[in-house]
Amino acid sequence: MQEFDVVIIGGGPGGLAAAYGLHGHGLNVAVVEKDLWGGTCPNRGCDPKKILMAAVEAQGRSEALQGHGLTSVPQIDWRASMAKKRAYTEKIPSGTLEGLKTAGIATFHGTASFNTDGTLTVGEDQLNAANWIIATGQEPRLLDIPGKDLLRTSNDFLDLDTLPADITLIGAGYVGVELAAIASAAGSRVHLVHHNRRPLRAFDGDLVHDLMDRLTAEGVDVKLDTDVTAVVAVDDQYQLTTASGETWTSDLVFATAGRTPAIDDLHLARIDVVTTPHGIAVNDRLQTTNHHVFALGDVVDRPQPKLTPVAGYEGRYLTATLTNGAADPISYPVIPSVVYGKTQLAQLGVTPAEAVAEPEKYHVNDLDLTHWYSYQRTADPAARIKVVVDQESGNIVGAAVLSSEAEQVINYLDFVIQNHMSTADINQTILAYPTLASDLTYFN
Ligand SMILES: Cc1cc2nc3c(=O)[nH]c(=O)nc-3n(C[C@H](O)[C@H](O)[C@H](O)COP(=O)(O)OP(=O)(O)OC[C@H]3O[C@@H](n4cnc5c(N)ncnc54)[C@H](O)[C@@H]3O)c2cc1C
Numbered sequence: 050m051q052e053f054d055v056v057i058i059g060g061g062p063g064g065l066a067a068a069y070g071l072h073g074h075g076l077n078v079a080v081v082e083k084d085l086w087g088g089t090c091p092n093r094g095c096d097p098k099k100i101l102m103a104a105v106e107a108q109g110r111s112e113a114l115q116g117h118g119l120t121s122v123p124q125i126d127w128r129a130s131m132a133k134k135r136a137y138t139e140k141i142p143s144g145t146l147e148g149l150k151t152a153g154i155a156t157f158h159g160t161a162s163f164n165t166d167g168t169l170t171v172g173e174d175q176l177n178a179a180n181w182i183i184a185t186g187q188e189p190r191l192l193d194i195p196g197k198d199l200l201r202t203s204n205d206f207l208d209l210d211t212l213p214a215d216i217t218l219i220g221a222g223y224v225g226v227e228l229a230a231i232a233s234a235a236g237s238r239v240h241l242v243h244h245n246r247r248p249l250r251a252f253d254g255d256l257v258h259d260l261m262d263r264l265t266a267e268g269v270d271v272k273l274d275t276d277v278t279a280v281v282a283v284d285d286q287y288q289l290t291t292a293s294g295e296t297w298t299s300d301l302v303f304a305t306a307g308r309t310p311a312i313d314d315l316h317l318a319r320i321d322v323v324t325t326p327h328g329i330a331v332n333d334r335l336q337t338t339n340h341h342v343f344a345l346g347d348v349v350d351r352p353q354p355k356l357t358p359v360a361g362y363e364g365r366y367l368t369a370t371l372t373n374g375a376a377d378p379i380s381y382p383v384i385p386s387v388v389y390g391k392t393q394l395a396q397l398g399v400t401p402a403e404a405v406a407e408p409e410k411y412h413v414n415d416l417d418l419t420h421w422y423s424y425q426r427t428a429d430p431a432a433r434i435k436v437v438v439d440q441e442s443g444n445i446v447g448a449a450v451l452s453s454e455a456e457q458v459i460n461y462l463d464f465v466i467q468n469h470m471s472t473a474d475i476n477q478t479i480l481a482y483p484t485l486a487s488d489l490t491y492f493n
């Protein structure tokens with residue numbers, strides 16, 4: 050039996066933030082990882098996707114400038130793009146493991162599973178700890194339909210040697226929309242299927258509508274209100290059937306209809322940790338129903354968006370909790386979300402829908418930005434912002450942004466909102482002009 054102060058299960062961004070934090074405070078820490086050190090984000094999520102997206106963004110900018118100074122649209126070389134992605138991702142697991150070992154953090158590679166006496170088995174190893182952190186993340190959810198074994202996932206997409214001529218993505222959430230943008234730009238005919246009328250549900254409906262229009266203009270076959278009921282192999286293709294009887298064939302079909310908490314291997318009932326269909330139940334101190342077991346990141350059932358910076362923030366919070374004794378309940382700063390593509394969609398703080406429901410408290414500025422200098426320069430085909438302003442203070446408290454620059458604008462607004470800055474405060478700063486940052490004072 051090997052004894053530790055804290056054992057962390059899951060070597061992704063959340064688990065690693067806690068591991069380095071706790072080790073830095075002198076605790077004897079171990080991390081267990083069953084698959085790729087570094088977890089989803091750098092191996093099969095944010096980073097590889099955004100590397101493939103670099104060529105997509107460049108193509109989008111070139112397209113917008115046709116007739117405005119550029120004369121041809123660059124084509125994406127999938128193999129070269131994938132080689133660039135692999136050159137980055139293949140170093141992640143070994144680099145992450147080396148970093149942990151160099152720091153002096155104990156590492157175990159294997160699937161962690163709790164025993165009834167509260168200890169943990171990882172392969173041949175038995176571990177015991179004063180406290181545990183579960184940071185096992187989520188895994189792609191396969192649809193429960195005939196032919197589900199034929200479905201691929203985002204893990205497969207982000208490692209395709211060749212991009213097929215025709216693909217179908219079932220589910221228009223973050224993953225489906227981003228993979229559609231990548232595959233379509235790289236030359237594939239893409240069918241993006243969503244079961245209701247409201248893709249990207251957490252985002253502003255009008256801006257999502259605008260984004261679907263852009264994807265359609267880019268050549269994506271967006272099918273809303275479409276329920277796929279079966280997938281069958283036909284020769285070397287796959288035939289999809291919908292509830293309304295529509296059929297079509299694709300070279301590959303991907304389930305992009307959400308992710309499920311990675312908890313099955315852990316046998317949490319043996320240690321009295323309660324779970325829900327959405328993950329591990331925790332209180333506002335990220336403590337499970339077993340007081341020596343904490344959970345963070347994608348695996349927890351909490352309303353915060355499941356994003357890398359959120360997992361890292363929770364890792365730092367648990368470092369403080371487990372080193373300083375009783376801590377205040379976790380409270381989150383505003384959390385920005387971005388859906389990447391040629392046209393990006395971003396959101397932060399009070400949503401336009403929440404603002405409209407409280408008209409005495411907020412007002413919403415809905416601004417078409419296509420005529421603004423910044424977007425005339427890039428000839429953005431769609432550029433719009435909804436800014437939520439607090440009536441009493443006049444401060445910006447939320448925003449939803451659609452443009453090729455939304456990822457930048459939302460981070461500037463994050464600083465503004467987090468620091469409760471008014472237009473007068475921003476005006477005290479001299480910002481380089483003309484830039485996206487110098488637009489900030491015109492939003493309210
Ligand atoms: C395609 C895609 C794109 C994304 N893009 C973005 C983005 O642009 N921006 C963003 O902020 N977020 C993005 N995300 C989300 C982001 O990847 C996650 O929020 C983040 O990785 C969560 O970190 P985590 O540490 O909670 O879990 P993970 O990173 O999932 O790490 C959990 C680790 O636990 C391991 N594990 C699971 N079970 C066990 C077990 N029983 N024993 C041992 N180890 C176990 C897993 O192998 C995994 O390595 C994306 C996700 C996907 C799928």
Ligand SMILES: NC(=O)c1ccc[n+]([C@@H]2O[C@H](COP(=O)([O-])OP(=O)(O)OC[C@H]3O[C@@H](n4cnc5c(N)ncnc54)[C@H](O)[C@@H]3O)[C@@H](O)[C@H]2O)c1
Binds near residue numbers: 354
């Ligand atoms: N840019 C980013 O930050 C980014 C990118 C990718 C993933 N992520 C994170 O990963 C999480 C998971 O992303 P995701 O896209 O897998 O999940 P998601 O929950 O965002 O989207 C899944 C979508 O599939 C739909 N759906 C469910 N069943 C369906 C069916 N049978 N047919 C058609 N559609 C169906 C759902 O209504 C939902 O809109 C996100 O919540 C996000 O936190 C973030």
